[in-house]
Amino acid sequence: MGIESNVSSLWTEDVLVDPDQRIKQEQLRLLARHLHVVLPGSLVIAFLLAWGFGYQSGTLPAIVWFGTLLVLAATRLLAVRYALREAEERNRYFLLKAILLGGALVSGTVWGLGGVLFFDPANAPGFALLVIVLGGVVAGSLGPHSYYFPVYAMFSVPTMLPLIGVVLLQGGDFYPLVGVAMALFLLLNLYYSRQYEAMSVKSIRLQFSNEKLLRELKESNRRLMHYSYTDSLTGIGNRRQFDTDFESSWMEALRAGKPFSLLLLDVDFFKNYNDRYGHARGDEVLRNIAGILVDICGDEETCGMPARIGGEEFAILLDCDEEQAGRVSRLICQEIEARLAKSRVRT
Structure with a gap:
């Protein structure tokens, strides 16, 4: 019937969690929630790449390569879904972090092996297409993976580095120059990813600050409401x-x-x-x-x-x-x- 004398906040603040740790947890959550957006598109590109270069490297290796990526993508999605639930319900963010980092590393390694598998120094148009595809995959994953920079680094470096190494080992003037350009492209994307992460952290920190202010405002309003309807001497209604x-x-x-x-x-x-x-x-x-x-x-x-x-x-x-x-x-x-x-x- 009246205003309750025992006022409790509707919000719970994790005062025991370090602010930087909370921010990192939010980075991992954002990355996990956006992973399903990235993987289907990369699988389409992988299928086209395997289909286009299958005649060159052999149909079976191309099928095995694409099949590996397909199984890996499904496994990553299921594992991340489970780890995200564990993180949100039991605060097991170390598991989510390990799965995101491990999945990015294995996926990037498979992409990098594909670059070596499909590379043919005698096929300049094919090489150009290969560079464009791998560069596009690395650049396309920059946004979603850059919520947490180590995950992007774990994916982009093994994706580009094997092909860069093979290209730099080729003779002549053309391939080494392209290899250097690819290395610079990779470094530039890593730099942009780091900047993107910094902006994300700033945005998350601002969001947490606003939520804290909102909680404090709600609590102040509830206390004012309580005091305005309560007799200060006896603690009963006024x-x-x-x-x-x-x-x-x-x-x-x-x-x-x-x-x-x-x-x-x-x-x-x-x-x-x-x-x-x-x-x-x-x-x-x-x-x-x-x-x-x-x-x-x-x-x-x-x-x-x-x-x-x-x-x-x-x-x-x-x-x-x-x-x-x-x-x-x-x-x-x-x-x-x-x-x-x-x-x-x-x-």
């Missing part, structure tokens, strides 16, 4: 809370045709008690009375939460008739008298 509860309870009683009662409690001679024993003792009396009201209302199904509506005035809303309300009021008086009697005995 006049504003009572007015809100009274209006809603009254309208509900009229709509449903149910009985509705209101108990008002005023502490007699409270001013005299305050003047004689001091405000600290008076505050203690009010807190004790509030505690009694909370205990009794907690045991009575018809009672709402009590509220302090004035200096020494309390109110309780009840979903019952006058007879039941009278019974509750007598319970309150009896409990207060019992507490008072115990206090006198101790004194």
Whole structure:
């Protein structure tokens, strides 16, 4: 019916996790979620490459090469899907990281072996196509793989390096020059990947900062709401809370045709008690009375939460008739008298 006195945040912040570690975890999650976008396109390119160069290197090697990539892609997707679930549910990010790095390395190695397999120094047009395809694969994977730079490096270097080595070993002026150009192309992509990762980290860090500010704002609003409806001395509802509860309870009683009662409690001679024993003792009396009201209302199904509506005035809303309300009021008086009697005995 009213604002709960126990305020808890709807958000949970991983205060035990280092901010840099959280950022790295988010990088791995982003990479894992985008992997399914990259692999199908690379498989199409691999199929066209194997089909186009199969006559040169032999049909069986081309089929084996493409089949290896196909099985590897399916395995990577399944393994990453499992590891991502483990990471998000059990915080096992080391497994996700290992699978992403290992999958990129093995996949890049298979692509690199394909470059060596399909290379023919006597076929200049075929070599040009091979360079374009491998360069396109490396460049095309830059965006998705660069959420975490080591994964991109694990894929791009073994993809290009074998063909670069073979080309540099060829005689003449043409192939070594192309090999140097390919090496520069690889280094340039690695540089761009590193820059892309830096921008991603900056974006993730900003996102986390905004989320933290949003959590703090929500928590501040909840605390303000709590304080505005809670009596600071007794911890029960204040006049504003009572007015809100009274209006809603009254309208509900009229709509449903149910009985509705209101108990008002005023502490007699409270001013005299305050003047004689001091405000600290008076505050203690009010807190004790509030505690009694909370205990009794907690045991009575018809009672709402009590509220302090004035200096020494309390109110309780009840979903019952006058007879039941009278019974509750007598319970309150009896409990207060019992507490008072115990206090006198101790004194």
